[in-house]
Amino acid sequence: MSGEKPATGIRTGSELSGIRRRRVPRRTFLARVGLLIGGEYQLGRCFEIGEGGMLLACVGSLEVGRRVVVTFRIPGSGHTVVRGEVRYIQPGTGRIGIEFLNLDFNMKRAIRTFVASKTDADGAESAA
Numbered sequence: 001m002s003g004e005k006p007a008t009g010i011r012t013g014s015e016l017s018g019i020r021r022r023r024v025p026r027r028t029f030l031a032r033v034g035l036l037i038g039g040e041y042q043l044g045r046c047f048e049i050g051e052g053g054m055l056l057a058c059v060g061s062l063e064v065g066r067r068v069v070v071t072f073r074i075p076g077s078g079h080t081v082v083r084g085e086v087r088y089i090q091p092g093t094g095r096i097g098i099e100f101l102n103l104d105f106n107m108k109r110a111i112r113t114f115v116a117s118k119t120d121a122d123g124a125e126s127a128a
Helices: 105-116 120-124
Strands: 027-037 040-050 053-058 067-073 079-089 096-100
Touching: 027 053, 027 105, 040 105, 053 067, 053 079, 067 096
Parallel strands: none
Antiparallel strands: 027 040, 027 067, 040 053, 053 096, 067 079, 079 096
């Protein structure tokens, strides 16, 4: 027993290496988004957004590492076009995590403001 570590319930850095932690907060964002995937345009549905990326669903088949172009509009801001990369796919849901690759400073600030203005009614938002 002298060689065993006591159980603390705290994971060490080596134990966390397989767990990806989100770097920035996200907010519910129920909206349609445009996706350009391999030269084909389609509509998708966004569920969450943060300045680092978004969670969405689309009809097309995507794989991790695939580059896409996403178009969307944040309430109170302009329309934006950003390159992204598929970072993960949620099994069973078809939801896809997209990391933004070239989000400009003004849009990053607009998303940050949108996320910071989170309200209790966020869960009741609906896409128009």
